[in-house]
Amino acid sequence: MNIFKAMAQRGHEQVIFNFDRRTGLRAIIAIHDTTLGPALGGCRLFPYGSEDAAIEDVLRLSEGMTYKAAAAGIDFGGGQAVILEDPVNRSTSEALRAFGRFVETLQGRYITGEDVGINESDLVQVAKETHHVIGLPKAYGGSGDTGDMTAQGVLTAIRASLEYRFGSPSLTGRRLAIQGLGKVGYQLARRAMAEGAHVIAADINPHVVGKASAELNIEPADPWTILETPCDVLAPCALGNVVNRGSIDRLACHIIAGSANNQLEDMEMGRALRERNILYAPDFIVNAGGLIQGAAELQGYSQERAKRQIEDISPLLSEVFRRSDESGLSTVEVAMAIVEERIDMLHAIRRIFTRPS
Incomplete structure (x- = not known):
C-alpha cells in the first residue's frame, strides 16, 4: 500500500x-x-x-469518526x-x-x-x-461501558427510520433482525423487545445467542444468512462491510440501521440501496451514542445531557432522509455533505480570525 x-x-x-x-x-x-x-x-x-x-x-x-463527531455536533475530530x-x-x-x-x-x-x-x-x-x-x-472516574448508550442511539435511529418509511415510530410488531450480539447488539435486542418488536438475532458465538434466547426470548438465526432475513429493519451490529456487491441483492429488509462502523463497501452501495428502495440510516449518525457519551465524559459527565444529545439523532436522520428524496442522492451522500458543510464553515471561520491585520 x-x-x-x-x-x-x-x-x-x-x-x-x-x-x-x-x-x-x-x-x-x-x-x-x-x-x-x-x-x-x-x-x-x-x-x-x-x-x-x-x-x-x-x-x-x-x-468515519470525523463524520460521526461532526454529524453529532461534537467539537472533536x-x-x-x-x-x-x-x-x-x-x-x-x-x-x-x-x-x-x-x-x-x-x-x-x-x-x-x-x-x-x-x-x-x-x-x-x-x-x-x-x-x-x-x-x-x-x-x-469514567462514565462506564458505552454499549448501552450506543444501543439507545441505534434505537432512536430505528424509530426515526420507521416513522419516515411507515408513518409511525412504534416498534410494536415490527421485525428487527440484529447481526451481532455484542455489548451493543445485546442491549439493542433487550430494548427493542421491551418495546414490542419481534427480534431475530445472530452471532458467531452460539453461547451468546443461547443467552439472548433464554433471557430475552429472541428468535435465533444463522449468522451466515441473517442478512437475508425478511424484516422491517436490519441492524448490523458486528464488523463492517456487510453491504457489498455479494450481499446487496440478498437483502430482504425495508430499513438498515445498526451500530457497525463502515457498513457499506463503498459509496456505490448507498446508491444501490436507494435503487432497491431500502432506507439506509448512515452508520456514522446511527452509532454516535458511544462517542457522545465519551465526549460528555471529557466535559464533566452528565448522563442526562448525553441522553438529550442522543435524541438529536432523530431530527438529523429525518433531514437526511428528506434531502435524499428531494435531491435523488443516496442518504450517505447527503449525510456526508451535511458534515462537510460544518467542517467547511469552521475552516472559513478560522481563516477570518487568523487573517493577518
Missing part, C-alpha cells in the same frame, strides 16, 4: 506507527481531521491478516487506533501500558477509548500511562 497516497485520498493529517520492543506491541494511530478539535476514537484489537489490512481499517475508521494482535491471546497489562505511552506522545491530539477487542479493564491499564482516555469504569 502507498500510505501517502491513501492518506491524501481520504484527507488524513497523520498516521503514526509504534513498535514496543519489550512487549512486542504493534499499534497504529490514524488522525483524520482535527478541524473541530482533538481526534477522538476507539482502539481496536484485531487479528489482521496483513499490515495493509490494518492500515486500511485504521484509515477508514478514523475517517476523528481518530482511531488499531493493535495488531489476536484477541484470544490477550494483550498483557505491560503491552497495554506501552500503548498508553504511545498515546501520551501525541500530547492530546488523539484521545482513545473502547472498540472491538478492548474493554474497560484494558483501558484502566492504558490510563496508567496517559490521561487521554475515555470510557473508563465509573470506579476510575
Whole structure:
C-alpha cells in the first residue's frame, strides 16, 4: 500500500506507527481531521491478516469518526487506533501500558477509548500511562461501558427510520433482525423487545445467542444468512462491510440501521440501496451514542445531557432522509455533505480570525 497516497485520498493529517520492543506491541494511530478539535476514537484489537489490512481499517475508521463527531455536533475530530494482535491471546497489562505511552506522545491530539477487542479493564491499564482516555469504569472516574448508550442511539435511529418509511415510530410488531450480539447488539435486542418488536438475532458465538434466547426470548438465526432475513429493519451490529456487491441483492429488509462502523463497501452501495428502495440510516449518525457519551465524559459527565444529545439523532436522520428524496442522492451522500458543510464553515471561520491585520 502507498500510505501517502491513501492518506491524501481520504484527507488524513497523520498516521503514526509504534513498535514496543519489550512487549512486542504493534499499534497504529490514524488522525483524520482535527478541524473541530482533538481526534477522538476507539482502539481496536484485531487479528489482521496483513499490515495493509490494518492500515486500511485504521484509515477508514478514523475517517468515519470525523463524520460521526461532526454529524453529532461534537467539537472533536476523528481518530482511531488499531493493535495488531489476536484477541484470544490477550494483550498483557505491560503491552497495554506501552500503548498508553504511545498515546501520551501525541500530547492530546488523539484521545482513545473502547472498540472491538478492548474493554474497560484494558483501558484502566492504558490510563496508567496517559490521561487521554475515555470510557473508563465509573470506579476510575469514567462514565462506564458505552454499549448501552450506543444501543439507545441505534434505537432512536430505528424509530426515526420507521416513522419516515411507515408513518409511525412504534416498534410494536415490527421485525428487527440484529447481526451481532455484542455489548451493543445485546442491549439493542433487550430494548427493542421491551418495546414490542419481534427480534431475530445472530452471532458467531452460539453461547451468546443461547443467552439472548433464554433471557430475552429472541428468535435465533444463522449468522451466515441473517442478512437475508425478511424484516422491517436490519441492524448490523458486528464488523463492517456487510453491504457489498455479494450481499446487496440478498437483502430482504425495508430499513438498515445498526451500530457497525463502515457498513457499506463503498459509496456505490448507498446508491444501490436507494435503487432497491431500502432506507439506509448512515452508520456514522446511527452509532454516535458511544462517542457522545465519551465526549460528555471529557466535559464533566452528565448522563442526562448525553441522553438529550442522543435524541438529536432523530431530527438529523429525518433531514437526511428528506434531502435524499428531494435531491435523488443516496442518504450517505447527503449525510456526508451535511458534515462537510460544518467542517467547511469552521475552516472559513478560522481563516477570518487568523487573517493577518
